Amino acid sequence: xxxxxxxxxxxxxxxxxxxxxxxxxxxxxxxxxxxxxxxxxxxxxxxxxxxxxxxxxxxxxxxxxxxxxxxxxxxxxxxxxxxxxxxxxxxxxxxxxxxxxxxxxxxxxxxxxxxxxxxxxxxxxxxxxxxxxxxxxxxxxxxxxxxxxxxxxxxxxxxxxxxxxxxxxxxxxxxxxxxxxxxxxxxxxxxxxxxxxxxxxxxxxxxxxxxxxxxxxxxxxxxxxxxxxxxxxxxxxxxxxxxxxxxxxxxxxxxxxxxxxxxxxxxxxxxxxxxxxxxxxxxxxxxxxxxxxxxxxxxxxxxxxxxxxxxxxxxxxxxxxxxxxxxxxxxxxxxxxxxxxxxxxxxxxxxxxxxxxxxxxxxxxxxxxxxxxxxxxxxxxxxxxxxxxxxxxxxxxxxxxxxxxxxxxxxxxxxxxxxxxxxxxxxxxxxxxxxxxxxxxx
Numbered sequence: 001x002x003x004x005x006x007x008x009x010x011x012x013x014x015x016x017x018x019x020x021x022x023x024x025x026x027x028x029x030x031x032x033x034x035x036x037x038x039x040x041x042x043x044x045x046x047x048x049x050x051x052x053x054x055x056x057x058x059x060x061x062x063x064x065x066x067x068x069x070x071x072x073x074x075x076x077x078x079x080x081x082x083x084x085x086x087x088x089x090x091x092x093x094x095x096x097x098x099x100x101x102x103x104x105x106x107x108x109x110x111x112x113x114x115x116x117x118x119x120x121x122x123x124x125x126x127x128x129x130x131x132x133x134x135x136x137x138x139x140x141x142x143x144x145x146x147x148x149x150x151x152x153x154x155x156x157x158x159x160x161x162x163x164x165x166x167x168x169x170x171x172x173x174x175x176x177x178x179x180x181x182x183x184x185x186x187x188x189x190x191x192x193x194x195x196x197x198x199x200x201x202x203x204x205x206x207x208x209x210x211x212x213x214x215x216x217x218x219x220x221x222x223x224x225x226x227x228x229x230x231x232x233x234x235x236x237x238x239x240x241x242x243x244x245x246x247x248x249x250x251x252x253x254x255x256x257x258x259x260x261x262x263x264x265x266x267x268x269x270x271x272x273x274x275x276x277x278x279x280x281x282x283x284x285x286x287x288x289x290x291x292x293x294x295x296x297x298x299x300x301x302x303x304x305x306x307x308x309x310x311x312x313x314x315x316x317x318x319x320x321x322x323x324x325x326x327x328x329x330x331x332x333x334x335x336x337x338x339x340x341x342x343x344x345x346x347x348x349x350x351x352x353x354x355x356x357x358x359x360x361x362x363x364x365x366x367x368x369x370x371x372x373x374x375x376x377x378x379x380x381x382x383x384x385x386x387x388x389x390x391x392x393x394x395x396x397x398x399x400x401x402x403x404x405x406x407x408x409x410x411x412x413x414x415x416x417x418x419x420x421x422x423x424x425x426x427x428x429x430x431x432x433x434x435x436x437x438x439x440x441x442x
Contacts, residue, residue, distance in 0.1 A: 325338060
């Protein structure tokens with residue numbers, strides 16, 4: 001029976017790959033409708049320019065702030081013993097559909113070139129009013145690709161629609177529908193059947209007697225060792241929050257409120273919350289906006305890479321930066337950035353790029369991959385590989401235009417153990433080999 005099941009999965013895998021190839025051809029056909037003028041709108045960002053100025057690098061320096069251990073322990077004491085990632089996966093109550101079952105409109109969010117080799121779509125009812133913005137995997141968490149016995153994908157979503165569906169007791173000014181961020185913990189042990197459940201990201205308050213929702217648009221996530229680092233756009237000068245994956249807490253009340261409520265704890269309907277254990281605040285005086293982040297395992301030590309979005313009224317180039325992770329692999333600082341004696345994390349490398357509207361950034365060896373969202377009138381985004389020597393873009397269709405990537409370019413995450421890059425756009429979660437990206441880039 002096991003052999004027959006494996007053969008069925010193989011046949012289904014071959015059918016899915018053939019289907020995705022057909023989808024790519026259809027998207028390529030649609031892409032040929034883009035006019036020649038549109039095909040040349042996006043100029044090359046050129047070569048990366050190293051930033052040597054200490055003053056410019058200082059604008060990206062981060063100050064680490066650890067949540068007191070007593071605060072976290074008090075919250076755990078009030079809510080009950082934390083659970084692990086495995087317990088959350090065992091409680092999965094939703095399923096992703098594979099590409100064959102997705103609508104044509106949903107599949108339109110896939111790249112034209114290179115083509116996805118695996119693709120899934122989220123349920124429309126389950127994600128309505130939520131925006132996807134980040135992805136990371138157990139391939140980031142550990143170089144063997146698994147967390148415990150599980151292969152896991154984390155997908156971050158944000159909501160900021162000013163809906164008022166309930167109040168937490170201690171934060172009457174924060175509505176449950178405003179500024180929410182949650183993560184889908186996806187069980188990826190069976191490649192043909194992905195299941196998931198939601199975990200709301202929160203920040204402890206009142207010394208651990210309560211928590212508030214993370215009021216942020218998630219544009220990037222990195223799961224490194226036992227920490228999950230997420231961008232914190234919309235949280236003032238805070239650039240990143242850090243979460244301990246061993247501190248997932250169960251909620252007890254199913255309501256739209258967030259925090260401590262009559263009868264227990266609520267998380268806008270999610271059965272779990274993940275409380276922040278640290279944050280990183282930008283210390284520079286210049287306005288720097290967090291963009292997206294990813295993990296680079298090709299450096300020594302491993303590093304976090306980030307892009308930032310200049311203000312819309314600024315004409316300065318966007319900055320790409322790199323921060324080293326600390327050497328602690330088992331203690332309380334495991335998975336956190338390396339800091340100096342004053343608790344500051346300084347970038348080891350900073351580059352200027354002329355690319356704008358960066359939705360995804362990935363660094364591997366000497367190459368930087370930038371996924372860009374183009375003008376709203378364009379059918380797709382662009383994917384660039386930028387180095388100190390120049391830039392190349394994927395091209396597709398008879399006219400070899402550059403608008404070949406996802407229309408709404410999302411974060412990029414490289415699963416080194418499998419050689420795949422994961423991303424998401426619209427309601428599509430997809431993967432493709434990094435090697436195919438390099439081939440498409442020439």
